Amino acid sequence: MSANQLTTADVAAFYDRTNELLTRYFGGSMHYGYWDGPNDAATFAEASVRFTDMMIATLRAGAARQILDVGCGTGRPTIQLARSTGAQVVGVSISAHDVELATELAAAEGMTDQVSFRQADAMELPFPAGSFDAAWAFESLGHVPDRSQVLAEIARVLRPGGRLALSDAFERVPVEEEIRTDFDGVMAAWRAVDLVDRATYERIVTEAGFTLDALTDVSDHIVYSYPRIFRSLMHDRDTEPDFPEELADLAAAYEKMAPHSRATVASSGYLTIGAARTG
Numbered sequence: 676m677s678a679n680q681l682t683t684a685d686v687a688a689f690y691d692r693t694n695e696l697l698t699r700y701f702g703g704s705m706h707y708g709y710w711d712g713p714n715d716a717a718t719f720a721e722a723s724v725r726f727t728d729m730m731i732a733t734l735r736a737g738a739a740r741q742i743l744d745v746g747c748g749t750g751r752p753t754i755q756l757a758r759s760t761g762a763q764v765v766g767v768s769i770s771a772h773d774v775e776l777a778t779e780l781a782a783a784e785g786m787t788d789q790v791s792f793r794q795a796d797a798m799e800l801p802f803p804a805g806s807f808d809a810a811w812a813f814e815s816l817g818h819v820p821d822r823s824q825v826l827a828e829i830a831r832v833l834r835p836g837g838r839l840a841l842s843d844a845f846e847r848v849p850v851e852e853e854i855r856t857d858f859d860g861v862m863a864a865w866r867a868v869d870l871v872d873r874a875t876y877e878r879i880v881t882e883a884g885f886t887l888d889a890l891t892d893v894s895d896h897i898v899y900s901y902p903r904i905f906r907s908l909m910h911d912r913d914t915e916p917d918f919p920e921e922l923a924d925l926a927a928a929y930e931k932m933a934p935h936s937r938a939t940v941a942s943s944g945y946l947t948i949g950a951a952r953t954g
């Protein structure tokens with residue numbers, strides 16, 4: 676879906692209706708897992724916690740006291756970040772149901788004095804300039820109508836020198852023309868905007884006011900997430916009584932894409948970035 680067709684209201688409605696099942700499919704979070712290779716026997720939950728630990732290392736939050744989680748999902752990575760850093764962490768999501776589930780999880784985990792969640796649009800963050808020492812956007816920038824605007828908003832709410840970590844899909848090799856329609860179908864079903872390439876990513880992060888210190892292509896590690904998610908979708912489509920229409924559409928889009936999976940995987944890159952706010 677091209678950025679001008681996607682609205683934050685679509686994204687909010689999508690997560691409101693699918694987040695419980697997606698959180699189950701993704702092993703407790705709503706981001707991909709990280710596997711060492713085909714013989715790595717980690718479960719999705721283990722691979723997800725491992726990837727969160729890697730993002731915490733990329734963030735290099737140091738003595739940060741206040742951290743912002745942009746697009747926090749159902750809260751599991753937010754809590755892991757808070758536990759690991761000892762900082763106060765605020766998670767924001769466009770989905771009201773994300774905020775409800777994340778708040779319940781924080782209560783169940785005894786973390787309400789250290790983490791809090793609120794509904795907000797990353798395109799217009801409801802915080803004064805310089806409020807945070809660090810921020811991350813863990814697999815959330817692929818859903819926003821304008822990545823540059825969100826990066827500028829994050830730069831605004833960080834103090835000078837504040838740290839940023841992000842992870843997102845990127846276009847590793849150009850999408851082949853013959854798979855373009857089916858590829859776009861999967862992206863639209865995910866309520867995702869167009870991918871950008873690695874050079875564009877570096878440029879927009881820099882232009883938003885950050886100095887990059889790490890950009891890592893982790894495509895070959897997160898790729899083991901895809902068949903697991905596909906299997907969960909197919910299983911639940913046949914067995915789950917109230918399987919949401921949005922996930923039925925996603926399953927159908929993946930089925931169309933399946934014969935071209937090699938080309939899809941070639942194009943669907945995934946990167947992590949670590950950076951500091953300049954100035």
Ligand SMILES: C[S@@+](CC[C@H](N)C(=O)[O-])C[C@H]1O[C@@H](n2cnc3c(N)ncnc32)[C@H](O)[C@@H]1O
Binds near residue numbers: 704750769812818819
């Ligand atoms: C793929 S999930 C990742 C969730 C979480 N970061 C994790 O790692 O589990 C994307 C998240 O971004 C949120 N999101 C998408 N667009 C947003 C926006 N404009 N403002 C705030 N949150 C947004 C979604 O509601 C969802 O929670």
